[in-house]
Amino acid sequence: MVRLSRLLRLRKSGFDTPLRVSRFRYVAHGANSLFQNAEVEVVENFDGTCHLKSGNIIRLALDGCTNRPFYRIVVSKRTDPRDCEMEQIGTFDPMPNMLNEKLCSINFERLKYHLALGAHPVKSVRRLIGLSGFLPLDPTLLIFAEGLKRRRKIEELISSQGNATEDDESSNS
């Protein structure tokens, strides 16, 4: 018998996940000496490769009022509730302002620090970092954007065909 929670989790993520971004920060063999921080652990896989083990996650914490979201970019543990934090790194405003801009602020110094010690940024934060130009673009973003374009082309074709048929009918009748 399979647990219900496991099934729900699979249904959300998709039974076939074609793309999976690496969660770990891979590190050279014998890199223990480089890190002075005692909280850092270097774990050896069966392959012989090593990666940093840290439960830190960079994600968006939701604040604001009803019908008015406002996110804070935050470093926390996976098990913590959504709005708790160890450190705040920036902000993101998803509602565009009078000049049609969405404002985002990031403290790149602390970002570098936490990324180097093995924190894993979530999909939304990864996309923001890629759009800002600090790191290369996220592959999930590009795939989504290509899919968007294809869908819009199809919609345009359908609407243009619909208009063409209407014109033919009006001209004929």
Add this chain to the structure above:
Amino acid sequence: MMSLRWRILFSLSSRRLCRTVYSGPDGLPDFTREYEKNTDTSWEARKLKNIRQRVIDKEKGKKFEDLEKIVDDEARRIAPLSHFIFSDDPAVCNKDLMLGQRMEILGNPSSDGKNNIKEKYSKSSNLDPDFIRPEVQEILKRIRGKDPKIIFKTKLERNKEMPKIQLLSDEQLKQKYEEALEAAEKFLEMPPVMTEREPIDEELAFDEKLDGYEHSSLVFTDISEDLNRNERFIVVRETNGKLRKATWEERDRMLQIYFPKPQRDILKPELFDDLTIALKKEFHENVLQQILIHFDPDSANYINLTKQVYDDIDEKGAFELLRSTRFFGGLAFYLTKYKSIDNLLIYFLHSKLLEEASDLINLHYLIKPKSEVSQQIQDIDDAVEKVKIFVANDATNARAIKLALNPFLKSHQKRTGKQRSVQ
């Protein structure tokens, strides 16, 4: 469905809740759309119609008389500029202080004769090279005047300290008076005159695949601490997929949001749209203070607006308004470099300030030198003859200057004993 009893209770309670403000014969608003019909001539309908018409007109750009009242109130606002604009420590100028900290930059008096301006300002490359010269600075300080009544006049601010009462002898009083006059120079620190900054037009990347991904552009700012205000990265990703550096206006806005300067608004007040309304009522000093607060001295807005104010003063001849304030140096510099000194000279001669007139002419030939005339002027000390040479060579309004010179010539004649006709 509510029963009868509940309906009665609800209606009674709702009326009580709504009728908090008496706004006419019926306390409740009119939810039926009878106001759209022109037959209704009650005062409520007329009020609503007027409001709608005003909104439509404002979107089209019509100006109302109420704008003058708003602009008037904004111009009367005495901006509490910190008496010390710029501190001597460049570290304090360049650091961005976080929200919540007080931005009172109190500068210590510059000892050791450190009058070098370049060390004070972080954007020293944009300073006007003629403004930096120490000879020019000395002349501007002398022209400005030092009336203690105007410098120490009371402003509508609460005193942060209780006034001190001391028993002093006459000599000690004189000493304190002189010390106060020396300290008054900090109240007269001149805002810098800079050339216009070059526009930013740099493209970092162009990703065509992101075309149409977002409907609005994204603006990213770097919040790391201990960074110079000009060195922060502020970057815009447009809906095309184009990554570019932000323009100067966007930069100013973002830096004001995340690292604000005191009393500066993000949406600039309506004063600056139409300065003529405020300048009619002679609020030049307040307007200049607000321009200093809201804009950087580099920007095009600052230069255009100060130009308007200086031109207005020049036409009217109202130089008294800025006398013995910190803005007089900028006025004099602008007039010598980009316009003519004639009106200023006439003002000095009418108010019998001959030393300032001679200093002005020295200034003019420092900034616009002529080989023949500048040597003559350095030799001569008498102000009247300097003015005559200036009139002969470089004056645009010679007749008015000669008229103003007449009383000095007669006294000059009386001393020498000759009688000459005015030419």
